[in-house]
Amino acid sequence: MIGHVLVVGASLSGLRLAEQLRGLGHTGPITIAGAETRMPYNRPPLSKDVLTGDDDETALVQSLSFRLRPSLDDVTWKLGATAVACDLTLREVSFADGSTLSYDALAITTGLSPRRVPLPGGEKDRYVLRTLDGALALRARLVAGARLAVIGAGFIGCEVAASARKRGLAVTMIETFEAPMQRAIGLTAGQAMQALHRSEGIDFRLRAKIAGFIDRGDGHLDGIRLESGEVIACDLAVEAVGSTANTQWLAGNGLDLSDGVLCDNAMRVEGRADVVAAGDIARFPNLFADEVPRRIEHWTIPGFTAKRAAESLIKEMVQGSFAPVPAFWSDQHGLRLQSYGSPSLGDASELLEGSLCPGDMRRQGAALGYRRAGRMIGVVLIGLPAGRLAHYRNLVEVGRET
Amino acid sequence: MKICVDLVRCQLHGQCAIAAPKLFSFGEDGKLQWVEQVDESARREAEEAADVCPEQAITIED
Ligand SMILES: Cc1cc2nc3c(=O)[nH]c(=O)nc-3n(C[C@H](O)[C@H](O)[C@H](O)COP(=O)(O)OP(=O)(O)OC[C@H]3O[C@@H](n4cnc5c(N)ncnc54)[C@H](O)[C@@H]3O)c2cc1C
Ligand code: SF4
Numbered sequence A: 001m002i003g004h005v006l007v008v009g010a011s012l013s014g015l016r017l018a019e020q021l022r023g024l025g026h027t028g029p030i031t032i033a034g035a036e037t038r039m040p041y042n043r044p045p046l047s048k049d050v051l052t053g054d055d056d057e058t059a060l061v062q063s064l065s066f067r068l069r070p071s072l073d074d075v076t077w078k079l080g081a082t083a084v085a086c087d088l089t090l091r092e093v094s095f096a097d098g099s100t101l102s103y104d105a106l107a108i109t110t111g112l113s114p115r116r117v118p119l120p121g122g123e124k125d126r127y128v129l130r131t132l133d134g135a136l137a138l139r140a141r142l143v144a145g146a147r148l149a150v151i152g153a154g155f156i157g158c159e160v161a162a163s164a165r166k167r168g169l170a171v172t173m174i175e176t177f178e179a180p181m182q183r184a185i186g187l188t189a190g191q192a193m194q195a196l197h198r199s200e201g202i203d204f205r206l207r208a209k210i211a212g213f214i215d216r217g218d219g220h221l222d223g224i225r226l227e228s229g230e231v232i233a234c235d236l237a238v239e240a241v242g243s244t245a246n247t248q249w250l251a252g253n254g255l256d257l258s259d260g261v262l263c264d265n266a267m268r269v270e271g272r273a274d275v276v277a278a279g280d281i282a283r284f285p286n287l288f289a290d291e292v293p294r295r296i297e298h299w300t301i302p303g304f305t306a307k308r309a310a311e312s313l314i315k316e317m318v319q320g321s322f323a324p325v326p327a328f329w330s331d332q333h334g335l336r337l338q339s340y341g342s343p344s345l346g347d348a349s350e351l352l353e354g355s356l357c358p359g360d361m362r363r364q365g366a367a368l369g370y371r372r373a374g375r376m377i378g379v380v381l382i383g384l385p386a387g388r389l390a391h392y393r394n395l396v397e398v399g400r401e402t
Numbered sequence B: 001m002k003i004c005v006d007l008v009r010c011q012l013h014g015q016c017a018i019a020a021p022k023l024f025s026f027g028e029d030g031k032l033q034w035v036e037q038v039d040e041s042a043r044r045e046a047e048e049a050a051d052v053c054p055e056q057a058i059t060i061e062d
Helices: A012-023 A057-064 A132-139 A155-166 A182-199 A300-313 A358-364 A386-398 B015-019 B040-052
Strands: A005-008 A030-034 A076-079 A083-087 A092-095 A100-102 A105-108 A112-114 A147-151 A170-174 A203-205 A210-215 A221-226 A231-233 A236-239 A243-245 A275-277 A282-285 A327-332 A335-341 A348-354 A366-372 A375-382 B002-005 B024-026 B032-034 B058-061
Touching: A005 A012, A012 A030, A012 A300, A012 B040, A057 A132, A105 A300, A147 A155, A155 A170, A155 A182, A155 A327, A182 A203, A182 A327, A182 A335, A182 A348, A182 A358, A182 A366, A182 A375, A221 A236, A275 A300, A300 B040, A335 A386, A348 A358, A366 A386, A375 A386, A386 B015, A386 B024, B002 B032, B015 B024, B015 B032, B015 B040, B040 B058
Parallel strands: A005 A030, A005 A105, A030 A076, A105 A275, A147 A170, A147 A236, A170 A203
Antiparallel strands: A083 A092, A092 A100, A112 A243, A210 A221, A221 A231, A327 A335, A335 A375, A348 A366, A366 A375, B002 B058, B024 B032
């Protein structure tokens, strides 16, 4: 018996963890505490359909909220509660409103917050995207003809750019790397995606660094100055320059919080039997790739890690090694990008099918394979049906070390 | 127990076919195929498929 389980972070990972605990037969009390006032909802549409569509807040809450299994009927929700401190010895978490909760087992699922560009100016026109409220605030500014600068051409940046373009904005992307999404899918695929974005009218400034935000003097943005001296005139900017893990509340317990929460392969936090982590915040060795602990910011990881973490809390159930295959998708300009495995760990890539030339890629799609020391460690499909993923997935499975 | 897929929501992510290959697959025509009527022994697999669907398109009716 593990008694009272306190889950901090009420989003996908926290929800799945509670479901798994119930599924594994835990009948004791569960509390899920979260900083947002909303029940857990789905984030991927925030940069896609939410920005391109016109659904109002009520309709969006309805469609984005996760369905709750009946097994969670007796869970206590403590929403609008930001954890500010935690004592792993006393087993107690303190919240911003001064309240405290004690626990027998703690699950850490506080996810990420967008990183900000650490330069002043134009604050009233600078946006980040992680929450529904953030998406609604940004959408209100996406009016045809407005000039948007997207800082950072990772997945979220590229999706925001594509969505804004669809609404008729003039969009410029500013990125320090040589191609969009380069870290995740490599230079070749990144350049093919860049060509696609350009064919839809999006401008790029690559290998570009921001020198400053030009303020009109009233907190509004006039433009962005690059280190090259060039000024990108814009009415608003989205900062999509990556995320930092929400670990502040865990400070003072001697944990390694250098990049998320360090976990072992059983999702236990530094070997503790009563503390686990799951989802975007968890840095764990995924034996699919190797023994190096890494954080993985993909939608499918909360499900896998929450299950593993729940099994670890119900101690005797954790068996074997944990090697979930990362997978993610993205939608840009009507093309679906699917990734399976860890393309970012590859040292070489090859075209497996189709074409990377923009026009041909739209018609035929493209599949790329990524090898690490010869082993196929990931595949990326652009504009191909899901059935093709089933085919290419097998190539990755074969390369798996056991 | 019945597995329902809301084909308006379904965006053909194929996550269900990864999680529960015995219940979900893709046909030659690229369309999603699934086993509709399953017995209790397949509940865990069906629930797993419902959990991994990014569009929440899969529901299980008792
Ligand atoms: C705009 C956007 C688009 C995305 N698109 C895709 C996609 O297309 N494909 C894909 O695979 N993945 C996508 N993702 C990633 C996916 O949504 C995440 O992997 C997933 O949300 C991770 O869930 P999580 O529960 O671990 O963390 P989160 O969803 O970040 O949840 C953490 C929760 O903890 C709360 N919290 C934080 N600090 C505290 C505290 N101190 N006390 C209490 N509560 C706290 C937060 O408010 C939040 O509700 C996208 C993400 C975003 C933001
Ligand atoms: S996971 Fe969901 S969206 Fe994807 S194919 Fe299956 S039912 Fe459709």
